Amino acid sequence: MDTPSLFDPITLRGLELAHRGWVAAMCQYSADAVNPADPANAPGVPNDWHLMHLGSFAAGGAALIITEAAAVSPEGRISPQDAGIWNDEQAAGWRRITDFVHRHGAVDARIGIQLAHAGRKASTYAPFAAGHGSVPLGDGGWQTVGPTADPFGTYAAPVELDEAGIRRVISDFADAAVRAVDAGFDTIEIHGAHGYLLHQFLSPLVNTRTDAWGGSEDGRNRLTLAVIDAVRAVIPESMPLLLRISATDWMPGGVDAESSVVLSRQAREHGVDLIDVSTGGAVPGAVIPVGPNYQVEYAEAVRRGASVPTAAVGLIDTGAQAEQVLQAGSADAVLIARAALRDPHWWMRAAAELDAKLPWVPQYERAARPGGF
Numbered sequence: 001m002d003t004p005s006l007f008d009p010i011t012l013r014g015l016e017l018a019h020r021g022w023v024a025a026m027c028q029y030s031a032d033a034v035n036p037a038d039p040a041n042a043p044g045v046p047n048d049w050h051l052m053h054l055g056s057f058a059a060g061g062a063a064l065i066i067t068e069a070a071a072v073s074p075e076g077r078i079s080p081q082d083a084g085i086w087n088d089e090q091a092a093g094w095r096r097i098t099d100f101v102h103r104h105g106a107v108d109a110r111i112g113i114q115l116a117h118a119g120r121k122a123s124t125y126a127p128f129a130a131g132h133g134s135v136p137l138g139d140g141g142w143q144t145v146g147p148t149a150d151p152f153g154t155y156a157a158p159v160e161l162d163e164a165g166i167r168r169v170i171s172d173f174a175d176a177a178v179r180a181v182d183a184g185f186d187t188i189e190i191h192g193a194h195g196y197l198l199h200q201f202l203s204p205l206v207n208t209r210t211d212a213w214g215g216s217e218d219g220r221n222r223l224t225l226a227v228i229d230a231v232r233a234v235i236p237e238s239m240p241l242l243l244r245i246s247a248t249d250w251m252p253g254g255v256d257a258e259s260s261v262v263l264s265r266q267a268r269e270h271g272v273d274l275i276d277v278s279t280g281g282a283v284p285g286a287v288i289p290v291g292p293n294y295q296v297e298y299a300e301a302v303r304r305g306a307s308v309p310t311a312a313v314g315l316i317d318t319g320a321q322a323e324q325v326l327q328a329g330s331a332d333a334v335l336i337a338r339a340a341l342r343d344p345h346w347w348m349r350a351a352a353e354l355d356a357k358l359p360w361v362p363q364y365e366r367a368a369r370p371g372g373f
Helices: 048-058 088-104 163-182 197-202 215-233 257-269 298-304 321-328 338-342 344-351 361-367
Strands: 011-014 015-017 020-022 064-071 110-116 186-194 241-246 274-278 311-312 335-337
Touching: 011 338, 048 064, 048 088, 048 186, 064 088, 064 186, 064 335, 088 110, 088 163, 110 163, 110 361, 163 215, 186 197, 186 215, 197 241, 215 241, 215 257, 241 257, 241 338, 274 298, 298 311, 321 335, 335 344, 338 344
Parallel strands: 020 064, 020 335, 064 110, 110 186, 186 241, 241 274, 274 311, 311 335
Antiparallel strands: 011 015
């Protein structure tokens, strides 16, 4: 019997991945903020929760695991509890996790880090914190930055980034990439989606600048491409580089499939090897038709229009559903999120559903039953 497409291997540059079912980045808001009154000293170090959370997916059969957004600077965190990779202590914490994933995967598990800057959506309360919206400066919050001084909804207003600030952001991404390589990551994903800083520059609904960092589609794309260039320059040639985008703002006048194809084509030319296609987040009030496969059409549009591999994400819950996406040629891989939280052994269940063979870790082999999961 032919191997299901979901369990076909795939190679990106020098990285061989055992199959095409991966873990999407999912914020955990679980790093300790020891001194929330001084964000520069809030460690953002991944801890035992992150080891358990990410390690469980490796033991469960994932081929590639993308970490939550790791801030490239203190002011780039979404919340005071975000993990980061702007200092060596954080990199050491990540190294513990990459070593664990490499040792304990059911398949030859690989792990990538998502590098991020939240921009005007930074300094907010974690979803399960007592507060809501922006964290006040006196309670551990900090001054945010953005392409303009316009806030996201009712959040605190950012400071418009000047030329020096933009150059510092680019440098922060490159420095974080160096630490990520040293920390043992197999790939890097640049976060250009969900209304965070790079997406803020990409979206005409947010970026109303008239200088070289705005004013036109090329101007709005410039920061993302500059970050790609800076990261690509400091990582090994054999290491694949991923880019997550929001392929539509779900609002008139915003990012759409056509502009996302243009960006993705440019990103490919600048050294990106796969586009992780999500949607939304730039502005409040967008009406998003959330449902099974609701973002897959955008992964397909980018894949075909930009001639670049894509990964589809968004309420892909079952192995049969993932297989259909791949069989249709809509994407080259699928990213699992909520379904993986519900079942960290999702890949074993999917293999049984599709009548495929996937090895269990030795400690769990007794759970494999003849005839099904």
